Amino acid sequence: MAANLVQPALQPPPALDGEGPLWLQIRRALAGPILDGSWPSGAKIPAETELTLRYGASRMTVNKALHSLAHDGLVERRRKRGTVVAERAQEHPVFEIWDVAAEVRRTRATYRYSIHEREVIGGDSERGRLAGLEAQPRLLWLLVEHFSNDHPVQLEERLINLNAAPKASKELFGKTPPSEWLLKHLPWTEAEHVILAREARGRTAKLLQLRPGSACLVVERHTWDGEVPVTFARLWHPGEQHRLVGRFEPRKY
């Protein structure tokens, strides 16, 4: 039984899935264990030459995959030391589709959600128009509240285009919150986030247990699949409790 002095035993690099360009396959194969935690921060990733053998690819191809992972902050590379899993690899960059449920669970708090409203409406309704979905005949409207340790952390106003997601009309979201369900079941190719500050009034304030007029951080998210709008979400967060954090480096220009 040789002691693993420096590196804990790691699962070997996973196999490729055969889908798409080789460098993206290699990227996915390496990103998987990093994101699901089986390769912890600081774990050493095989050298380029080694991956070259493992995957039967040229070094340039392996390099493209690793460069791409480094660009997105999942790994850090340095000459001689090699490539290691980055400290913050699992942190969700601000402008990705993130998920309150996962975020709450990461802090080891208990997560819970509650659906206050669920209704099929037309796109020409006030809600549909405000979200820019007036051209869509049928929308599913949801009002969902998310809790961390039974304390409200997010109020979610959600519209789902039922033409793009017919399956959603039968879904009651009893076990899976809508955001997670959508990520799993609906493809999207483009998203836009708008971040702004707004005062909580009326029901919004009441549900979030805030004094009317309290500042809230609001994230509005549109997603499209090609040209087709898929879903809209307006996410209310109590003022200073919810902070969007992003780290970055200077641009290259």
Added chain:
Amino acid sequence: MAANLVQPALQPPPALDGEGPLWLQIRRALAGPILDGSWPSGAKIPAETELTLRYGASRMTVNKALHSLAHDGLVERRRKRGTVVAERAQEHPVFEIWDVAAEVRRTRATYRYSIHEREVIGGDSERGRLAGLEAQPRLLWLLVEHFSNDHPVQLEERLINLNAAPKASKELFGKTPPSEWLLKHLPWTEAEHVILAREARGRTAKLLQLRPGSACLVVERHTWDGEVPVTFARLWHPGEQHRLVGRFEPRKY
């Protein structure tokens, strides 16, 4: 006089600056005209093979530069059509170091700023401690207000580490606002943005011409040069006026 039917006459691709890797030089050479507007959205960028000749580089190298520009949303590439300047090329991605002055000027409004306070303080002062700069002996404190068409759009609370930026102690920022001056004169390797919502009170509300208690979008930005903190800024924006917008695509994993 042949009519330029489809493409307006464009400046030729600029020369390289000889600094750093070839692909980054090419990237900079192409990014310049895009960002300063001399190549408008939709303008066609020479094909890879053409740039290969122009810059005496191999196609792989040119490709790496263009791929990188496309990744960051400055250009769009499609087979046969070629590479064109993206629609939103000049929009500042949310999590970059952006500059109100440039933003205001882009909307063709007149930009103006005013320095309300300027003072050298110790890092152990309240302001220094709140910004996490307590270990720094000397800080320059500034309170700057930014206007678009004489209407306040941003209030900037600024701390500059004078150990990292000794030149700043003599700078009066009479012609150049601090943010722009810092970008020009101070190197940084890492930055962090925190976005939150907060109510404007007292002087903050008064300067921004808001009713006390109005929701503001606050961006707090730290930058470091290696391990050394360089500057801290807290930027207040009137609630819904200032929106941070980001577009993105699904991750590749």
Added chain:
DNA sequence: CAGTGGTCTAGACCACCGC
């Protein structure tokens, strides 16, 4: 010193898609 990534080349084949 030597392992590792950083970069670059010259050429190749292919897929897409506007003309």
Added chain:
DNA sequence: CGGTGGTCTAGACCACTGA
């Protein structure tokens, strides 16, 4: 159809930096 980007290769030299 043919121009364009997308990808891949096999090899090369170099720069950094940890052992």
